[in-house]
Amino acid sequence: MAAPFLQIDGVAMRYGGVEGTLALSGTSLDVAEGEFVAVVGPSGCGKSTLMRLVTGLWPPTEGTVIVDGREVAGPLSIAGMAFQNPTLLPWRSILDNVMLPLEVVQPHRRELRAKRGSYERHARALLRLVGLEGFEAKFPWQLSGGMQQRASLCRALVHDPRLLMLDEPFGALDVFTREDLWDVLQDVWLAKKPTVVLVTHDLKEAVYLSDRVLIMSARPGRIIAERRVPYPRPRRLDLTYEAGFQAIVHELRDRISDARRAVEASDAP
């Protein structure tokens, strides 16, 4: 097997100096190129910290993060990010919001003026892929939460990132919208095949979308277990009602409960 695309090795992260909170400790994980990995865990386990370490926003206190054979030492522009909050800019149309990364990241930034037409076609194609055709000229506040999240996904993808980091992107949506967006994300992944790390606390979501589910312990977080998901793609929502699928969800649920109990036991005097 080739060297993993994303390699996290013995990473620890402590906030606020030596006495600060230890958010991650001894975290190691490998993700192959084009793989879809979900990270689940109890809240406050440092999942979001992991995101920021991988994208180079913060340097780890200990250990190394390697992406595409190079140690991450600063902002990582081959990554795209989306969060629970779509954070679209209200004064920009949907199309202009999606184009925002192209105004920032090189080499697109240099070429944007000359190749505006082709970049715009690219952004429109993405919007079509997530089902937002016809909404390009609308403003974010004219769209529902689910549609805003679709646009946010397009913004994360517009510079063709090889690594897609998603931090609970569907956490604030209702169940039906969320399930729609699972399929949108699946289609996007099948079409573009980026490496995806999806942070979530929805076990069903994790199993439905990923090749592999990683379970994190409570703070200080580290990976305590992993589970491969065998189902071929494209997967359909009916799958989530099958016994085998639900058995995997249950198994993960039990492991997380164990992790939480272990923490409560160690917290007790």
Next chain:
Amino acid sequence: MRPSAARSAEALAEAARRRRRLENALPWLVIAGMFLVWEAAVRLFGIEPFILPAPSVIAESMVRWWQPLLSNAWATLLTTVIGFLLAVVFGLLLGVAIGSSVLVYRGLYPLLIAFNSVPKVAVVPILVIWFGAGFWPAVLTAFLISFFPIVVNVATGIATVEPELRDVLRALGASQRDIIAKVGLPRSMPYFFASLKVAITVAFVGSIISETVAANEGIGHLMLVASSRFDVPLVFAGLIVTGVMGVAMYWVAVTIEERTTGWATRGQNDPRLATGG
């Protein structure tokens, strides 16, 4: 059922139109009503003109003294607008600096607040010593009194950029300057325009304070001269002219605001922008 439904829809639209007409007419009705009550009260209780002149007497005085009123109003408008524009430029720059750097914020904010707490009327004599009575003390007082709200609002808009959005842009390699230009500044524009509405009205306060202390022209100076001659109707005429100028400049600020940052009101006032469902 159909025809009656159509009728009631028409009735609703008609009611909405009537309401909008009322909303547009209301300010004028209130002002007219205030002057009517004022006039009636002065006549009813026989109040002397040198205590409280009736609106009709003030109007008479306005007609009689229209030339000095106009030239002095012009002088006040000029000093106010120049001071205000200085405050806009300076306030924007300082607001951006304070909003984007914690160091600048920590270093400058206490001083700014101390400075803003000093009554500006106490600063005018110093300005007069430095620049001589007249034009510059009025401009600078208008500037000093109106830049603070601009600074605070611009800084707030820039400092409250969502951390996730900052992360997205920083991960893409955006510099602090990129983030301010693409997100911080546009984001602070609604705050900025809100502060302009406050700033332009207090700028008038600043220039008129300065004119009443030390000047040879301006509405403040005119009112001072008028009151020393016990020409109370003319003093009131000056007050009304000032009020009219304030409203006019406020209206200019609101118009610019609506043209540039309509997105901030989320189209609530404009049914054409609503998507419905």
